[in-house]
Amino acid sequence: MLDNNQLLRFTTAGSVDDGKSTLIGRLLYDSKSIFEDQLVAIENTSKRKGHDGVDLALFTDGLRDEREQGITIDVAYRYFTTPKRKFIIADTPGHIQYTRNMVTGASTANVATILIDARHGVIEQTKRHAFIASLLQIPHIIVCINKMDLVDYSEEVYNKIIAQFEDISSKMLVTDVRFIPMSALNGDNVVNKSENMPWYQGAPMLHTLETMHISSDINKVDARFPVQTVLRPQREGFIDYRGYAGRVASGIFRKGDEVTVMPSGFTSKIKSIDTLEQTLEEAYAPMSVSITLEDDIDISRGDMIVRSNNKPEASQDLEVMLCWLHNDSAKPRAKYTIKHTSNDQKAMIKEVVYKFNINTLDRINDDKELHMNDICKVKIRTTKPLMVDSYRENRTTGSIILVDDATNETVAAGMIV
Incomplete structure (x- = not known):
């Protein structure tokens, strides 16, 4: 059943000490997605640092410098699975000088989770990260208003921050924004619904991620095949083979399709589509294949094979x-x-x-x-x-x-x- 689950990639963003690593640690901890030896190691590190309980942030702060400073300085990727979905998390730094890391982590994300400290509201880094998510056309944004325990779980503070964020999101290309009040440290509305905020009628974060509809970001219409290398194997059965290998960037290619090689403009038809194991009738993104053509055309790395009736x-x-x-x-x-x-x-x-x-x-x-x-x-x-x-x-x-x-x-x- 898990093999058929849809994969969801999401990135975390926010300012320094907004609790991004703690939130991911809470997600992994409460959803029981941590191996026992990892948990023992983190518990020992937490005791050594003088913490009463488990320091949840250590589940993502994997570099030695990060553990010593207590901050995230690189993009940390974590993987976990629930009965409903598979997840890849990109935990990105909050410092302004590491905004470039956020661009890296968000470039392939389906969902951006932007954390806001309930005590501080929307700040410059919040706007920067929301704007980057908009530029990268991430279709869904979950605004996690964290540390609600430090403002007495106030609904008034929550509504005020929603108004602040909606004021900036109205100027961006964002289609779906959801707000969740939470305390990552205490587990409120992360995996389990909070009893401290009965006024919040929405779902906790994990349920939202599990049930959110994710459409593919792969263009299925425009057929694009950037050539990475030319294959000329000199072995029995392949003496005259000339294949153009690469990964289908978008669209679908089928045997017999009329194609154009760009930028030269020469046209031909697809003779075969091959993998290491077999010959295929069609190939689609993001498959890696070798394409042969009926005509001998000068093609090299950097050229692009496209359908003749649909050119970039x-x-x-x-x-x-x-x-x-x-x-x-x-x-x-x-x-x-x-x-x-x-x-x-x-x-x-x-x-x-x-x-x-x-x-x-x-x-x-x-x-x-x-x-x-x-x-x-x-x-x-x-x-x-x-x-x-x-x-x-x-x-x-x-x-x-x-x-x-x-x-x-x-x-x-x-x-x-």
């Missing part, structure tokens, strides 16, 4: 919503390597069109410098055309990263407009 845009000039991830500022008209599917090209940021003021969500038109965590719209020019769709239509072919050639560090992540 091939362009050297891109408009991108960019999140700057690096400590160093962007260099004016500096050249970077842009990575898009299996295609790597040289690129240059031609223009910063505008930046966002995270507090007001207003556009800033007179500031053209990019610093860490800045979110902006830019124009990028590449040396050769990239085959792109908008991020709204296709997450895979609509996303890019920029890499500094000198250090080989990722400096920015972007979504094609």
Whole structure:
């Protein structure tokens, strides 16, 4: 039964000490999703640190530096299963300098859980994380108003924070927002319904995650196959084999389909679709296969096989919503390597069109410098055309990263407009 369960990926976000790691620890602890040896190790560590009970945050703070500082400094992934669903959790840091980690953790999420300290309400980091979740088009947001025990489980405080969050979410592309008052430390409304907040008529967090409808974020219409490598095996039975290997980014390819190779524009038909074990009649995202064509066409890594009646845009000039991830500022008209599917090209940021003021969500038109965590719209020019769709239509072919050639560090992540 569990093998047929739908997988749900969710990320946690919030400011420092809002209780993200404690919330995940409570989820794992109360749902009995922790191995006995892990529990014993955490209990011993908690006693050594002088805690009366189990320090739930230690279930996700796996690095030594994190345990010593008592904070999360990297994206911690945890997996657990209930009788109703499988889950992958990305626990991200709350410090402003680690906002880039939140972008990493949220990039594949179906649900974003944003924690708010009931004592402080909506703050700048809340707005920043909500805005990033909106940009990444995460369809569901659960706002966890945590530490309700420290405000005497006040319904008035809860309603005030809802009003604050709705004021900012109304300016974003967010379709489904749910609010849950809780105390992760005490377990109120995490796995079990709280007796301390009878005024809250909704479901606890785990039940909400188990029953939430999750639609696939894979584009099933636009057939896109970025070529990763060309297979020419020189062994018996495969002497004349020429296959183009890669992962289907979106859509469906079938034997006999008329396809176009981009950017060259040459057309052919699919001769076969192969895996290591067998030949298939069709392949769909995210399957990894090898495709052979009826005609001998010059194809190499970075090219894209698409259906002839449904082509992406091939362009050297891109408009991108960019999140700057690096400590160093962007260099004016500096050249970077842009990575898009299996295609790597040289690129240059031609223009910063505008930046966002995270507090007001207003556009800033007179500031053209990019610093860490800045979110902006830019124009990028590449040396050769990239085959792109908008991020709204296709997450895979609509996303890019920029890499500094000198250090080989990722400096920015972007979504094609």
